[in-house]
Amino acid sequence: xxxxxxxxxxxxxxxxxxxxxxxxxxxxxxxxxxxxxxxxxxxxxxxxxxxxxxxxxxxxxxxxxxxxxxxxxxxxxxxxxxxxxxxxxxxxxxxxxxxxxxxxxxxxxxxxxxxxxxxxxxxxxxxxxxxxxxxxxxxxxxxxxxxxxxxxxxxxxxxxxxxxxxxxxxxxxxxxxxxxxxxxxxxxxxxxxxxxxxxxxxxxxxxxxxxxxxxxxxxxxxxxxxxxxxxxxxxxxxxxxxxxxxxxxxxxxxxxxxxxxxxxxxxxxxxxxxxxxxxxxxxxxxxxxxxxxxxxxxxxxxxxxxxxxxxxxxxxxxxxxxxxxxxxxxxxxxxxxxxxxxxxxxxxxxxxxxxxxxxxxxxxxxxxxxxxxxxxxxxxxxxxx
Amino acid sequence: xxxxxxxxxxxxxxxxxxxxxxxxxxxxxxxxxxxxxxxxxxxxxxxxxxxxxxxxxxxxxxxxxxxxxxxxxxxxxxxxxxxxxxxxxxxxxxxxxxxxxxxxxxxxxxxxxxxxxxxxxxxxxxxxxxxxxxxxxxxxxxxxxxxxxxxxxxxxxxxxxxxxxxxxxxxxxxxxxxxxxxxxxxxxxxxxxxxxxxxxxxxxxxxxxxxxxxxxxxxxxxxxxxxxxxxxxxxxxxxxxxxxxxxxxxxxxxxxxxxxxxxxxxxxxxxxxxxxxxxxxxxxxxxxxxxxxxxxxxxxxxxxxxxxxxxxxxxxxxxxxxxxxxxxxxxxxxxxxxxxxxxxxxxxxxxxxxxxxxxxxxxxxxxxxxxxxxxxxxxxxxxxx
Numbered sequence: 001x002x003x004x005x006x007x008x009x010x011x012x013x014x015x016x017x018x019x020x021x022x023x024x025x026x027x028x029x030x031x032x033x034x035x036x037x038x039x040x041x042x043x044x045x046x047x048x049x050x051x052x053x054x055x056x057x058x059x060x061x062x063x064x065x066x067x068x069x070x071x072x073x074x075x076x077x078x079x080x081x082x083x084x085x086x087x088x089x090x091x092x093x094x095x096x097x098x099x100x101x102x103x104x105x106x107x108x109x110x111x112x113x114x115x116x117x118x119x120x121x122x123x124x125x126x127x128x129x130x131x132x133x134x135x136x137x138x139x140x141x142x143x144x145x146x147x148x149x150x151x152x153x154x155x156x157x158x159x160x161x162x163x164x165x166x167x168x169x170x171x172x173x174x175x176x177x178x179x180x181x182x183x184x185x186x187x188x189x190x191x192x193x194x195x196x197x198x199x200x201x202x203x204x205x206x207x208x209x210x211x212x213x214x215x216x217x218x219x220x221x222x223x224x225x226x227x228x229x230x231x232x233x234x235x236x237x238x239x240x241x242x243x244x245x246x247x248x249x250x251x252x253x254x255x256x257x258x259x260x261x262x263x264x265x266x267x268x269x270x271x272x273x274x275x276x277x278x279x280x281x282x283x284x285x286x287x288x289x290x291x292x293x294x295x296x297x298x299x300x301x302x303x304x305x306x307x308x309x310x311x312x313x314x315x316x317x318x319x320x321x322x323x324x325x326x327x328x329x330x331x332x333x334x335x336x337x338x339x340x341x342x343x344x345x346x347x348x349x350x351x352x353x354x355x356x357x358x359x360x361x362x363x364x365x366x367x368x369x370x371x372x373x374x375x376x377x378x379x380x381x382x383x384x385x
Numbered sequence: 386x387x388x389x390x391x392x393x394x395x396x397x398x399x400x401x402x403x404x405x406x407x408x409x410x411x412x413x414x415x416x417x418x419x420x421x422x423x424x425x426x427x428x429x430x431x432x433x434x435x436x437x438x439x440x441x442x443x444x445x446x447x448x449x450x451x452x453x454x455x456x457x458x459x460x461x462x463x464x465x466x467x468x469x470x471x472x473x474x475x476x477x478x479x480x481x482x483x484x485x486x487x488x489x490x491x492x493x494x495x496x497x498x499x500x501x502x503x504x505x506x507x508x509x510x511x512x513x514x515x516x517x518x519x520x521x522x523x524x525x526x527x528x529x530x531x532x533x534x535x536x537x538x539x540x541x542x543x544x545x546x547x548x549x550x551x552x553x554x555x556x557x558x559x560x561x562x563x564x565x566x567x568x569x570x571x572x573x574x575x576x577x578x579x580x581x582x583x584x585x586x587x588x589x590x591x592x593x594x595x596x597x598x599x600x601x602x603x604x605x606x607x608x609x610x611x612x613x614x615x616x617x618x619x620x621x622x623x624x625x626x627x628x629x630x631x632x633x634x635x636x637x638x639x640x641x642x643x644x645x646x647x648x649x650x651x652x653x654x655x656x657x658x659x660x661x662x663x664x665x666x667x668x669x670x671x672x673x674x675x676x677x678x679x680x681x682x683x684x685x686x687x688x689x690x691x692x693x694x695x696x697x698x699x700x701x702x703x704x705x706x707x708x709x710x711x712x713x714x715x716x717x718x719x720x721x722x723x724x725x726x727x728x729x730x731x732x733x734x735x736x737x738x739x740x741x742x743x744x745x746x747x748x749x750x751x752x753x754x755x756x757x758x759x760x761x762x763x764x765x766x767x768x769x770x
Binding site: 231234236238281282283284285286287288289290291293296297303304305308311312 | 616619621623666667668669670671672673674675676678681682688689690693696697
């Protein structure tokens, strides 16, 4: 069967005639776009609508800021197959017949094989002297504090945003409709849409609303997903979220620079510098509004908890004590996103009703997210051809 | 040496003539009052000033709401001596010569020996059938979910607030001065005092300020302590805090009702009902303002995180699903306090400078707080006689 590409509704100027859909995917981040892609690849006859409140991927969402760091390290036995499937999709090993998305285009941030180097304060099993590690930037590390290292050669850095765009484009080419700049909430029979526009006064306004019928609704709204299903459907889930900041460390890196783990921080080479990835220690409580901290009494953009983690690493990673670290002056200066924390810590899907599903990625979506999106697509109860 | 009792400055009408003190204790909660008591007992010649922002103990502080639950359960080997000392002080076993405070008066909430009963979903080592446990209120527990129990006979319930008042009174009788309704912050040479008063318009105003010299300053301000020393002295510590709510469960109890642990909750018999003590899972982030949650869309006073813990226990403890649980309509309806979370989890003291000390109690102050306050008193560098 050949089929025409789907319609893209990027703005309210493009008229939308409501019609029933087989599947509506609420959220065009990584998890939602991958689910839409797999569904359309499995069932090209599906009427599927992929929605997002912002662009693709949403500039405020977790996908665009995700570190894009794949490694088999820390993956337990029973998740290895998921991780390997995700790796094959990322590097373009998966053929189109298997649901692959090819490799990124020439303008995408490249996928790069790198070592992941764990820095240690002492000799441990399988460690070598830090002097034997190639590619470590000068002045980053104090080797009297971190004298040894363990090297994991299987890691990758990639762009989750680029992968997400390829997935959504694949879904649209296969016939899915895509609507951007739309707020949506699940309803018992489908979804309620509010198409957003910008007024002359630069305020965001609701241009039109639609009640849409949908056979199946996948809520893939990231950290907002659990509260969305709770408010709209009254279903309490046990997932939570955390506001993760990813400050930039301007120490020169290149394609041969390894990923570095030390003192609970991960340094991911990114566009000529590093992205500092702090540990997600625990959820942030309901009602928490992120706040910048203070360093020696001066307001900075980094939140207190992340500052503490960085302060604890200053002796071992002295570059963090220099101007190379972008602390910012207020919260908006530091790249950050609300990260879903699915119960159990791993990406997951959950059936909420006959019609509704929740799909959550979170911190480990870089490693197994694609596999879990595919599993949801397989689990969906689709009627028809 | 006989000595006159110290002066109590309860309100700004009582004139205060600033003079140098050997020791100023900032905070008349449990930890500060106990430290003041031990110091005066050891060294009756000391000029000591005990301060509090509110009354004694402060109505907004953690002491007045502390569960007052002593048990050797969960106390590691190296803390047993601290726990035993604390128990002896609580029950009045410690003689006055050893720094004891006697037993509570007739109007104090009594200290009661009780069993602590851990309810289990299955038979485990050392467990018995739940039917063999005496004193469990009817309709509290679903014995199909919680069929077994382990009994720990060594627990006590007591009033930390009453103990605190006895400690502060003992210090004053021995010669310490006590000032209430005063805000204080440490300074390099002592403390800066702002005596508070209430204006005709019911606003709290600063009536007068004093710069006081002090040989040693003990910051015993509970959850506010770490930020106080950070702001005043620029000393960053790694302690944190959490907003703990202690909702009331109106299921009848008496002096023979055991303390109950089940599903991560502790139910402490208290004034004819139970106090529900949720687990403190983790710190609350800097800048968090407590917010009430919603239950089936209706605003309640319990925060979301505590609601989730209670929801998870509903099947096993069906009384939590009834009106016996006081959920409140907004935050102020639920008894709660900011709890210090000392790094390491146990009460501790820390020398910050030649002159300044931080004393923190937190969740385990019920069990070992008195011993740690005494250790600080012993560690203090006191000059003179």
